[in-house]
Amino acid sequence: MIAARYYDGRTARGHEVRLRLRSDLLLIDVAEGVPLANWPINEIRRSGSWEGRGPFALLCEAHPDARLLLPDGGSAALFRSMVPQLAAAERVRNRRALRWVGLGTLAAVLAVALVYEAVPRWLAPAIPSSWLEPLGDTLLAGLEEEHALCADSVGRQALERVANRLAATAGYDGKIRVDTLRWRELNAFALPGDRIVLLSGLIDQAEPDEVAGVLAHEVGHVVNSHVNEAVLRALGVQFLLTFLTGTGDLAAAATALAGLGYSRAAEKEADRFAVAAMRAEALRISGLRRFFRRLREEEGRSDIPSWLSTHPATADRILAIPDDPLGVDPFTPSEWQVIRSTC
Amino acid sequence: MVAVAAAPAERIAPERLVYTGELRTLYRIAAVNLLLSVVTLGFYRFWGRTRLRQYIWHAILLDGDPLEWTGTGWEMCRGFLIAAAVALIAYAPIYTLTLAGPGFEILLDVYQIAFGAVVLVLAGFVAFLALRYRLSRTRWRGIRGDLEGSPWPYAWRQFGWWLLMIPTFLLAVPFATVALRRHLIRQARLGSLSVECQARGGAVFPAFLVSIAVGAGFVGLLSLLWSVGAFGAIVTAVLVELGSAGSLGFVLILVFATLIVSAYPCVTSIYHASLYRHLAESSSASGLSVRTTVTAGNLFGLRFTNFIIIMVTLGIGLPLVWHRQLRFFAEHTAVIGIENAERIAQAQNKPTRASEGMLEILDIGAV
Numbered sequence: 001m002i003a004a005r006y007y008d009g010r011t012a013r014g015h016e017v018r019l020r021l022r023s024d025l026l027l028i029d030v031a032e033g034v035p036l037a038n039w040p041i042n043e044i045r046r047s048g049s050w051e052g053r054g055p056f057a058l059l060c061e062a063h064p065d066a067r068l069l070l071p072d073g074g075s076a077a078l079f080r081s082m083v084p085q086l087a088a089a090e091r092v093r094n095r096r097a098l099r100w101v102g103l104g105t106l107a108a109v110l111a112v113a114l115v116y117e118a119v120p121r122w123l124a125p126a127i128p129s130s131w132l133e134p135l136g137d138t139l140l141a142g143l144e145e146e147h148a149l150c151a152d153s154v155g156r157q158a159l160e161r162v163a164n165r166l167a168a169t170a171g172y173d174g175k176i177r178v179d180t181l182r183w184r185e186l187n188a189f190a191l192p193g194d195r196i197v198l199l200s201g202l203i204d205q206a207e208p209d210e211v212a213g214v215l216a217h218e219v220g221h222v223v224n225s226h227v228n229e230a231v232l233r234a235l236g237v238q239f240l241l242t243f244l245t246g247t248g249d250l251a252a253a254a255t256a257l258a259g260l261g262y263s264r265a266a267e268k269e270a271d272r273f274a275v276a277a278m279r280a281e282a283l284r285i286s287g288l289r290r291f292f293r294r295l296r297e298e299e300g301r302s303d304i305p306s307w308l309s310t311h312p313a314t315a316d317r318i319l320a321i322p323d324d325p326l327g328v329d330p331f332t333p334s335e336w337q338v339i340r341s342t343c
Numbered sequence: 344m345v346a347v348a349a350a351p352a353e354r355i356a357p358e359r360l361v362y363t364g365e366l367r368t369l370y371r372i373a374a375v376n377l378l379l380s381v382v383t384l385g386f387y388r389f390w391g392r393t394r395l396r397q398y399i400w401h402a403i404l405l406d407g408d409p410l411e412w413t414g415t416g417w418e419m420c421r422g423f424l425i426a427a428a429v430a431l432i433a434y435a436p437i438y439t440l441t442l443a444g445p446g447f448e449i450l451l452d453v454y455q456i457a458f459g460a461v462v463l464v465l466a467g468f469v470a471f472l473a474l475r476y477r478l479s480r481t482r483w484r485g486i487r488g489d490l491e492g493s494p495w496p497y498a499w500r501q502f503g504w505w506l507l508m509i510p511t512f513l514l515a516v517p518f519a520t521v522a523l524r525r526h527l528i529r530q531a532r533l534g535s536l537s538v539e540c541q542a543r544g545g546a547v548f549p550a551f552l553v554s555i556a557v558g559a560g561f562v563g564l565l566s567l568l569w570s571v572g573a574f575g576a577i578v579t580a581v582l583v584e585l586g587s588a589g590s591l592g593f594v595l596i597l598v599f600a601t602l603i604v605s606a607y608p609c610v611t612s613i614y615h616a617s618l619y620r621h622l623a624e625s626s627s628a629s630g631l632s633v634r635t636t637v638t639a640g641n642l643f644g645l646r647f648t649n650f651i652i653i654m655v656t657l658g659i660g661l662p663l664v665w666h667r668q669l670r671f672f673a674e675h676t677a678v679i680g681i682e683n684a685e686r687i688a689q690a691q692n693k694p695t696r697a698s699e700g701m702l703e704i705l706d707i708g709a710v
Contacts, residue, residue, distance in 0.1 A: 005408070007485040008485075009486075009689060010688060011534075011689070012483070012485075012685060012688075013685040047411055048400065048411040049402075049412075051398070054363050054409070055408065055409050057401070067482075069409075071407075101382075101383065101387065108386065111384065134442060134443050134445075135442050138445055141445045
């Protein structure tokens with residue numbers, strides 16, 4: 001016999017009651033043998049939290065508004081020992097919750113893998129580059145605010161001729177546009193919408209065949225859909241973040257797009273493309289190798305560790321490019337003169 | 344004699360609100376929630392929050408009986424998913440216009456301004472729905488809470504008050520706060536019990552002005568100390584130069600830092616204590632009323648210590664801060680006439696289905 005307080009769910013008036021068990025019923029009596037309510041044992045649930053002390057609240061699924069309150073930890077423990085079904089039901093619930101957490105963790109890992117790796121890789125080749133042209137234009141316009149565009153039709157034509165001939169060796173039918181920015185960095189990158197941007201630092205410091213090698217490498221990113229992949233990845237991550245946190249910061253999306261990085265595997269693929277395409281066009285391959293050496297010297301001087309850099313000029317990357325001095329120059333001397341003097 | 348004196352005191356004993364929570368349990372729940380939220384990309388947080396509320400609600404005893412949180416994690420998760428879907432649709436034009444290339448900047452700006460205006464109106468709507476959700480999932484003695492009526496009057500009121508803020512140089516703040524709280528208090532229900540509230544903004548306006556004056560005084564004192572501090576630093580430098588290292592500069596900087604740190608909780612405590620007292624004193628519900636012993640002094644003590652705890656522990660002290668807040672408000676709040684609670688009956692309407700998902704989306708912040 002346990003003393004408890006009973007609320008019938010219709011008013012907040014409490015009833016001091018005594019609890020008795022009879023087979024599968026909990027009898028709630030106001031006084032000896034005067035019944036107030038009967039709860040089927042299997043429908044009794046703990047209501048609210050309980051950490052082993054303080055009042056213990058119970059409800060019955062058949063009367064969801066009514067409450068039974070055991071006043072303290074002692075009577076709660078006594079009740080729980082009398083009704084082992086309660087603890088058993090809790091154990092089942094806990095096990096089920098644990099299973100859901102496990103499934104949720106798995107789903108989370110899967111979602112990240114899908115958004116970050118699989119979906120961009122599957123979808124990237126299927127997206128026509130023309131769809132991404134406006135995005136490329138926006139990004140280039142953003143860069144132009146900080147670095148002037150070096151405009152010259154002869155230089156641009158020469159660079160685009162080389163880029164598109166290299167792309168054609170892989171059967172790529174898009175039209176690649178090449179721009180040069182006044183920016184004293186030894187670098188180049190590809191933008192969405194079949195755009196390649198060379199920086200004046202590269203053109204000032206490197207030889208023509210090095211520039212052609214870098215161009216071939218960037219064309220490799222374009223024809224292998226690495227740019228589309230990076231855009232999809234950035235959008236996917238942004239989507240996931242919007243969905244998870246509920247706040248969509250689109251400025252962050254634009255920043256993420258601007259910092260399009262590729263995986264090491266993509267870099268190696270672009271290198272392989274560059275070598276094959278230059279060989280097919282009978283261009284001199286050793287330029288790219290020389291450029292990577294130059295890049296490594298530059299990196300040696302800077303404090304940025306190579307694993308943080310998106311274009312690490314690692315030794316194995318350099319060694320993978322044949323040191324083949326044969327082949328023709330990519331540009332005529334007058335073209336090179338124009339390219340170099342424009343910026 | 345003693346028995347005679349004690350009897351009436353016992354009858355009006357105001358200790359009707361008790362917080363029985365344990366700090367280590369709060370920590371255990373918070374730690375598990377954090378861990379599981381991380382591994383599930385944050386999705387566990389709805390169940391974690393449910394678990395935490397279940398514990399906290401159960402630890403608050405009113406006249407010996409615990410409050411009860413009946414909300415579920417799935418309910419909150421579902422509310423969030425719906426809200427996130429709405430947000431994604433609302434963000435879609437921004438995505439599209441960003442991707443559409445140059446030339447759409449003006450359209451993008453127009454959309455973002457319109458978006459901001461809609462969010463301003465929706466803020467009140469969402470806050471109302473969130474409070475309704477929380478009240479409708481709170482029970483005491485089996486009786487369910489609720490927030491009556493449409494959320495729109497509240498949303499428009501809040502929007503209107505916000506529009507008044509700039510032309511009144513924020514002097515409308517206490518009037519806006521009291522009017523909006525009064526609206527919510529009048530709509531709040533516990534079963535059949537509704538609350539009358541006669542709070543007026545004018546009653547807390549003096550405290551608001553004192554807060555501002557104290558704040559201004561702080562700024563003045565700080566600038567004074569700053570100049571003295573700079574002077575002190577020079578003096579110290581000269582002393583060091585002369586070989587007798589003084590610590591005057593260090594002491595001044597310490598005093599300066601302490602004043603800065605204590606300024607905000609101190610200034611707001613004056614106003615908030617007055618607000619809390621006034622709302623409590625001017626609300627009553629058929630024989631039930633709330634009495635509070637919150638003062639600017641003890642509220643400042645709570646906030647200042649909590650602030651220090653958060654700063655020193657870098658957030659690890661958060662459960663301790665919750666614990667202290669709950670204990671403080673239970674200690675300083677008494678429900679008078681609780682015996683009249685017997686007359687409260689269950690309300691007949693159905694509890695709301697909407698949860699507080701949108702609140703999270705609009706980033707208004709919730710426990």
